[in-house]
Amino acid sequence: DVQLQESGPGLVKPSQSLSLTCTVTGYSITSDYAWNWIRQFPGNKLEWMGYISYSGSTSYNPSLKSRISITRDTSKNQFFLQLNSVTTEDTATYYCARQPLRLRYFDVWGAGTTVTVSS
Amino acid sequence: DIVLTQSPASLAVSLGQRATISCRASESVDSYGNSFMHWYQQKPGQPPKLLIYRASNLESGIPARFSGSGSRTDFTLTINPVEADDVATYYCQQSNEDPYTFGGGTKLEIK
Numbered sequence: 001d002v003q004l005q006e007s008g009p010g011l012v013k014p015s016q017s018l019s020l021t022c023t024v025t026g027y028s029i030t031s032d033y034a035w036n037w038i039r040q041f042p043g044n045k046l047e048w049m050g051y052i053s054y055s056g057s058t059s060y061n062p063s064l065k066s067r068i069s070i071t072r073d074t075s076k077n078q079f080f081l082q083l084n085s086v087t088t089e090d091t092a093t094y095y096c097a098r099q100p101l102r103l104r105y106f107d108v109w110g111a112g113t114t115v116t117v118s119s
Numbered sequence: 120d121i122v123l124t125q126s127p128a129s130l131a132v133s134l135g136q137r138a139t140i141s142c143r144a145s146e147s148v149d150s151y152g153n154s155f156m157h158w159y160q161q162k163p164g165q166p167p168k169l170l171i172y173r174a175s176n177l178e179s180g181i182p183a184r185f186s187g188s189g190s191r192t193d194f195t196l197t198i199n200p201v202e203a204d205d206v207a208t209y210y211c212q213q214s215n216e217d218p219y220t221f222g223g224g225t226k227l228e229i230k
Binding site for chain 1: 155157159165166167168169172173178208210212214217218219220221223224
């Protein structure tokens with residue numbers, strides 16, 4: 001079975017960069033699908049952040065476009081989220097999720113990791 | 120961005136009865152004969168779980184008590200009959216246009 005697991009710092013200072021890793025097991029990230037980052041704010045609002053596809057192409061939410069980067073390490077079967085210039089508004093639980101590229105729903109999710117932005 | 124409005128925000132249903140959750144999109148989410156509207160269930164401390172994809176297709180392993188319907192801008196998730204394990208928050212999500220967006224959620228409780 002495919003599994004996704006997020007990891008990274010739980011606390012980030014304002015104006016710094018947030019960096020998270022999603023480790024995928026049971027499926028190669030180069031074999032179809034898009035690999036997404038989604039976050040859930042306190043109060044439970046969900047926001048799609050962006051994805052990197054099996055081919056390495058990326059798509060980002062325009063609301064984040066100037067601050068976000070999603071990359072990957074195919075040798076480790078991992079993909080990464082970098083979000084620059086964070087503020088307290090970026091405090092959220094961050095999920096990675098798999099998406100059938102053309103069908104565009106999220107069929108497998110990681111457990112999530114909570115990131116707090118605070119000085 | 121396409122705005123998804125769910126109603127009600129919360130509902131309480133007796134065990135064995137029907138629960139109906141609505142999701143209205145600010146513009147059509149249909150393309151190429153498909154409705155790119157999906158439904159998720161989220162329990163506390165867990166990630167969302169896919170229930171229904173493309174409006175009416177039941178995800179593998181999901182009980183047939185869950186069903187979805189609708190097209191263009193109006194969609195419905197139905198749970199019938201409701202069981203105790205269905206206590207959760209339910210979200211709709213559209214993927215017809217970037218950026219993908221989610222509804223605000225509907226919290227289901229047992230009466």
